[in-house]
Amino acid sequence: MQLAFDTVRELTRIVSDAAAQCEGFDPSFEPEVRAAEPRFGDYQANGVLPFAKRNKTNPRALATTLLEKLQTLPPFSDGQATLEIAGPGFLNIRLSAGYKFAWLKQFSDESSYASGAKALLAGKTVVVDYPSPNTAKQMHIGHLRPMVIGEAVARLIEFCGAKVIRDNHLGDWGTNFGTLIMAIKREGYDLDAASGEAALAEIERLYKLGTSLEKEDESGATRDASRAELKKLQEGDPENTALWEKIVATSNEAFEKIYAMLGVKPDVTLGESFYRDKVDRIYEELSACGLAEESDGALVVFHPEHPRFAKQPFIIRKQDGASNYASTDLATLLYRRDEFGADEVVYLTDGRQRDHFEQLFLTAQKWFDKQGYTLPKLAHVWWGTILGEDGKAIKTRSGEPIYLRALLGEAIERARAIVDEKSPELSDEEKQTIATAVGLGAVRYADLSQNRTQDYVFAWDKLLAFDGNSAPYLLMAAARVHSIFRKAGVDLASTDFEAEASPIETEEELALARKLMNFPEALALAVSDLRPHHLCTYLYELAGDFSTFFNANRVIVDEPDVKARRLLLCARTVRTLETGLHLLGITPLQRM
Ligand code: ARG
Numbered sequence: 001m002q003l004a005f006d007t008v009r010e011l012t013r014i015v016s017d018a019a020a021q022c023e024g025f026d027p028s029f030e031p032e033v034r035a036a037e038p039r040f041g042d043y044q045a046n047g048v049l050p051f052a053k054r055n056k057t058n059p060r061a062l063a064t065t066l067l068e069k070l071q072t073l074p075p076f077s078d079g080q081a082t083l084e085i086a087g088p089g090f091l092n093i094r095l096s097a098g099y100k101f102a103w104l105k106q107f108s109d110e111s112s113y114a115s116g117a118k119a120l121l122a123g124k125t126v127v128v129d130y131p132s133p134n135t136a137k138q139m140h141i142g143h144l145r146p147m148v149i150g151e152a153v154a155r156l157i158e159f160c161g162a163k164v165i166r167d168n169h170l171g172d173w174g175t176n177f178g179t180l181i182m183a184i185k186r187e188g189y190d191l192d193a194a195s196g197e198a199a200l201a202e203i204e205r206l207y208k209l210g211t212s213l214e215k216e217d218e219s220g221a222t223r224d225a226s227r228a229e230l231k232k233l234q235e236g237d238p239e240n241t242a243l244w245e246k247i248v249a250t251s252n253e254a255f256e257k258i259y260a261m262l263g264v265k266p267d268v269t270l271g272e273s274f275y276r277d278k279v280d281r282i283y284e285e286l287s288a289c290g291l292a293e294e295s296d297g298a299l300v301v302f303h304p305e306h307p308r309f310a311k312q313p314f315i316i317r318k319q320d321g322a323s324n325y326a327s328t329d330l331a332t333l334l335y336r337r338d339e340f341g342a343d344e345v346v347y348l349t350d351g352r353q354r355d356h357f358e359q360l361f362l363t364a365q366k367w368f369d370k371q372g373y374t375l376p377k378l379a380h381v382w383w384g385t386i387l388g389e390d391g392k393a394i395k396t397r398s399g400e401p402i403y404l405r406a407l408l409g410e411a412i413e414r415a416r417a418i419v420d421e422k423s424p425e426l427s428d429e430e431k432q433t434i435a436t437a438v439g440l441g442a443v444r445y446a447d448l449s450q451n452r453t454q455d456y457v458f459a460w461d462k463l464l465a466f467d468g469n470s471a472p473y474l475l476m477a478a479a480r481v482h483s484i485f486r487k488a489g490v491d492l493a494s495t496d497f498e499a500e501a502s503p504i505e506t507e508e509e510l511a512l513a514r515k516l517m518n519f520p521e522a523l524a525l526a527v528s529d530l531r532p533h534h535l536c537t538y539l540y541e542l543a544g545d546f547s548t549f550f551n552a553n554r555v556i557v558d559e560p561d562v563k564a565r566r567l568l569l570c571a572r573t574v575r576t577l578e579t580g581l582h583l584l585g586i587t588p589l590q591r592m
Contacts, residue, residue, distance in 0.1 A: 005116025006520035018069040041092035048089040059089030100513040118161035128154040130348040134171030135251035140401035152532040170271030178230025183210030200254040278331040279323040289370040314359035344377040351382045384455035415439035441586040445471035449536035477543035481574035482590040502561035508549040515545040539580040
């Protein structure tokens with residue numbers, strides 16, 4: 001028997017097909033299958049009630065017809081699943097122990113999960129736009145989210161079968177370069193003298209100095225000087241171009257160290273500057289098709305049908321004739337469609353850019369429509385702020401930003417202190433490997449486990465706790481399973497022992513099996529919503545169900561068949577946990 005990976009989708013298909021053969025249903029019927037509360041069964045199909053309401057028919061009678069039809073079809077007709085009507089017309093579905101066991105045998109590791117999940121996005125090309133930082137600034141805690149959420153989203157999409165292009169849309173072409181070059185020239189700073197993070201810190205200092213020089217000079221001459229430097233840069237002046245290149249290279253060098261720490265590997269880095277010769281086409285096309293108009297010397301797009309954007313235009317060329325964030329993003333979208341064949345583009349930024357993306361998407365839709373281009377599906381994945389324990393945007397005590405390098409270093413150090421205390425017997429090297437996985441994993445997981453659109457409080461104690469919904473807890477749960485195998489003297493990597501397994505039977509075995517079978521659903525939800533916290537919640541619940549099972553059912557027992565089936569459940573649990581952790585960008589451990 002070949003089973004479907006995602007049971008919800010499979011049951012949806014079966015119930016739909018059955019309804020199509022029943023009187024009283026039509027194609028607008030949606031089965032609405034979901035995992036049920038255990039006391040109601042394994043799954044529920046809740047779609048009859050709303051359908052009956054819409055059609056003013058009796059839901060119970062309709063449910064009865066559907067049930068009778070379903071009973072003639074597999075898996076119901078061959079005893080692999082049972083059905084009952086509950087309440088006014090819900091269908092409760094229970095899968096047999098045999099069905100669950102067969103599923104567990106079929107889906108045994110990350111690669112079999114991947115081949116099951118592939119159905120979701122196979123054949124699609126998705127551009128994921130992250131981490132896309134702005135150059136000339138050191139990365140601070142605010143840069144955590146684009147990297148962490150971006151990486152998880154990219155991995156999820158890739159796991160579900162799409163071809164993913166990680167496109168780092170670097171902010172490397174803004175007005176700030178005028179100010180920066182002005183300040184560098186006044187200070188006479190030698191950019192070649194320093195390197196790495198220190199050089200970037202110096203660039204950041206010079207930029208801040210530049211802005212205060214501009215502010216202090218009431219004559220406006222300093223501001224004019226910055227503007228003149230910017231203009232020279234835009235016109236390709238060799239000296240300014242060399243300075244700009246150096247600044248971008250210095251920024252990238254520092255960024256790459258942090259990318260490496262967090263496992264972020266852009267496939268392409270095409271910054272805003274890459275599109276500077278591609279914006280003219282945008283002005284021309286948008287003007288020619290009547291979308292863009294001149295307003296106070298700028299080129300803008302209004303959206304008359306929109307409550308806000310009817311008055312607040314999308315500015316695509318500034319008064320001084322320069323391109324901006326909007327023109328660049330329009331050119332970028334066209335490039336991604338033409339060069340990458342993007343079916344979808346996912347943009348990751350914080351919530352403050354919601355208006356920008358809403359205007360971008362509206363503009364793109366109208367423009368592509370008029371030109372007869374096919375518009376990729378567009379999504380803005382945004383998030384809230386990281387708060388300090390005082391509930392305000394997190395900063396150091398003296399009000400400085402918290403730099404990311406320091407933060408990640410501190411995470412590893414704090415984890416190391418815990419490992420030193422808990423596992424003094426391990427070698428130094430092992431301790432450091434564990435501390436790195438735990439520290440970085442904890443920071444990541446704290447970020448990912450929250451619904452991204454909400455703000456969250458960054459609290460060391462909570463994110464490093466070994467109980468509760470944290471990375472250390474999940475890493476520990478996975479490591480515990482490895483230790484069960486070590487103690488049993490069974491090789492987790494081999495599936496030889498599974499041949500002896502008898503079908504699952506106890507309440508806790510069945511509950512764990514059921515939870516394991518919910519993995520595809522959690523995955524589908526996380527990827528369709530582009531919200532990794534759905535996966536986190538699932539993994540946390542799985543670890544909980546595993547612990548209930550483990551406390552109630554001894555694994556290493558004398559009966560070889562019982563031992564084998566419990567080891568099988570242990571093996572599936574750890575593979576699911578590890579697959580989930582990989583998708584979240586967290587390195588699982590075999591020992592802690
Ligand atoms: N550089 C921008 C920032 O740091 C994010 C860019 C996001 N991507 C885009 N295509 N607009 O805010």
